[in-house]
Amino acid sequence: MPNYIRAYVPGGSYFFTVALLERHRRLLTEHIDVLREAFRSVRNQRPFRIDAVVILPEHLHCLWTLPPNDADFSIRWRLIKSSFARAMAPGERLSARRQVKQERGIWQRRFWEHAIRDQRDFDAHFDYIHYNPVKHGWVRRVADWPHSSFHRWVRLGLYPWDWAATLDVREWDLE
Secondary structure, three states: OOOOOOOOOOOOEEEEEEEEOOOOOOHHHHOHHHHHHHHHHHHHHOOOEEEEEEEOOOEEEEEEEOOOOOOOHHHHHHHHHHHHHHHOOOOOOOOHHHHHOOOOOOEOOOOEEEEOOOHHHHHHHHHHHHHHHHHOOOOOOHHHOOOEOHHHHHHOOOOOOOOOOOHHHHHOOOO
């Protein structure tokens, strides 16, 4: 089994990629209200700031900042994933290992995280998140994807409504 080393930085900012186990399913957007409630519930229990988020049908990206003296993003993801899974009707394909462990087969077991190093790194990941629906071909313009914090940042004046990312962000492949 791989030995995952996580970068725990109290009060730090992190970029995450979290994906469904079966990447052809569209559970995240089909059940967006359930996912939002899972986030809301966990944020009430264990506060954190969502700086940027995009929810695609089969995966999501987030940029979070944790409270000072708190670096436990893993528990937050476990709670979000389990809350969402409990709300879904059973019926997904389960491996023998998942059956033995009595696990659901909705989420990939792990998630990808990156500890943000500085403002430049934060800004690059912030833009990557918002451009992601275009990158994956779901829409032609960033503003056309409804499940993104992009709209909030347009309202607050950070992005123009017709923003399209710089070339270096468009060429990133973090997944």
